[in-house]
Amino acid sequence: MPSSIAPARPAALAHADDLAAFVAASPSSFHAAAEVASRLEDAGFTRLDEAAGWPAPAGGKYVVVRDGAAIAWVVPKGASASTGVRIFGAHSDSPGFKLKPKPTTGKLGWLQAGVEIYGGPLLNxxxxxxxxxxxxxxxxxxxxxxxxTGPLLRLPQLAIHLDREVNDHLALDKQSQTQxxxxxxxxESADILGELAREAGVDAARVRGYDVVTADAARGAAFGRDDVFFASGRLDDLASVHAGVVALERAADGHDADHIAMLAVFDHEEVGSGTRSGAAGPFLSDVLERLWLSLGADREQQLRALAASWCVSSDVGHSVHPNYPDKHDPVVQPVLGSGPILKINANQRYATDAAGAAAWNGWCAAAGVTSQEFVSNNxxxxGSTIGPITATRLGIRTVDVGIPILSMHSARELAGVSDLWDLARVAETYFRA
Incomplete structure (x- = not known):
């Protein structure tokens, strides 16, 4: 563990500021997928429609959105029917709250929103x-x-005068105290969906269905000595999504490697990934099949391409916590500001194996980035990630990585500025190598 952390470089701070803008534009998984597509379209990628025919892809740059998920790829001009892919995978959703049916509620003169807990948020x-x-x-x-919307809601805590023991035990009732x-x-005279419809410029009477979540309204920001820290909502896992977008944009120009570079952003990781836009669904396999078919691949060539492919599953992991060191492995203790992490688990909750570790360490070395290892206290x-799901569904070689953070699943999580930038640098090297 380093005795001190060097001041954040200007490029890393610029990357963090761009991440703050990306998170602000991505308060839901649907917004995140749209922002991925928008940024890549601005970089010259062609947006594809799943219900339409797809062009022959050699030399092309493409992006497709399915609900709250997005997949983008760059095909080298010399691609053949058995060309492999290098996938950088991440997810677009975060723990929080989701609007229930009949969401406009309230009592005692207060308007409230009826919400259901999504995933495993740190409620307090x-x-x-x-x-x-x-x-x-x-x-x-x-x-x-x-x-x-802009800032609209708040979960007000009960004053200490009304609960003198609140600092000894704070346990929220998940139904009555989280509205x-x-x-x-x-x-009866209000409509919270009407607030959303007004922001979208549509008639609230036309709304027939909705998927709506909460998000922290505060913008992400760097802080601390030498601006080494970065705090923001939805770092799990928009930090990885943003790194993948930046890396793919930078690697796309003149991409002449012997593989297809691909960013795969899935929804619903926080609730198990078992949806049409989740990693356990068919989205990635659908895109890969259509991609290889457009290159003229038969089934044999598709299997050869899969065997030549890699997936880097990128999600956040735990930094050692100075106030709770006993919760971490006593020897393997990654810390903010010391580089991205390689995630390892004996029970395959992470997909990393020896081959994956060697490959990841090679990409880090080529990028000039120091990597750390993460393993849980016994x-x-x-938890787990999209990594084992992707490896199981496709048989593709997969390695689990990420950045270390504190306050995982909080409304506002804490990362190291340099780690965010280093992850994007390794991802670019991975796409180019």
Whole structure:
């Protein structure tokens, strides 16, 4: 572990500031997928429609969106029917709250929003923060529109005068104490969906369905001595999504490697990935099959291409916490500012094996980036990622990586500025090598 952390470089701070803008534009998974596509279209990528025919891809740059997921790829001019892919995988969703049916509620003169817990948020971190609503509205003609408010809601904590023991035990009732306020008045005369519809410029009476979540309204920011820290909502996993977008943009120009460079951003990782836009669904395999078919591949050639492919599954991991060192492995202790992490688990909760570790360390060395290892304390079981899912579904060689953070699943998580930039640098090297 380093005795001190060098001041963040200007390029790393610029990258962090761009990440802050990316997160602000991506308060929901649907917004994140749209922002990925928008940025790549601005960089010369062609947006494809799944319901239309796809062009022969040699020498092309393409992006396709499915709900809250997006996949983009760059095909070298010399690509053949058995050319492999290098996939950088991440996810677009984060833990939080999602609007229930009949979401306009309230009592005692307060307007409240009826919400359901999404994934595994650190509930107390959502207290006393200004929150946005964001997601998609589906209209009476089937059209889906993106909608997002500014600061609208808040989960106000009970004053200490009314609970003198609150600092000894804070346990929120997941139903009665997690319903945010958003105004004053009677629920019968208000409509929280109307607030969203107004922001989207549509008639609220036309809304027939919605997928809407909460997001922290505060913008991400660097801080700390020498600006080494970066705090933001949705770093899990927009930090990886953003790194992948930046890397693919930079690697796309003059891409002449012997593989197809691909960014795969999935939805619903926080709730198991088992959806049409999740990593356990068919989105990636659909795109790969159509891509290889357009290159003239038969089944034999597709299997050869898969055997020549890699997936880097990038998601955040735990930095050692100075206030809770006993929660971490006593020897392997990654820390913010010391580089991206290689995630390892004996029970294959992460897909990393010896071959993957060697490949990852090689890409880091080529990028001039120092990597750290992460492994869980034996008494503290770890979560999982899209990595094992992708390896299982496709049989593709997969390695799990990410950046170390603190406050994982908080409304506002903490990362190291240099780690964010270093992850993008390794991803670019991975795409180019």
């Amino acid at each position: 971190s959502w207290l006393d923060r200004e929150l946005r609503l964001a997601g998609r509205l589906v209209l009476d003609d089937g059209t889906a529109v993106l909608a997002a 945010p306020v958003w105004g004053l008045g009677e629920a 008494a503290v079981p770890c």
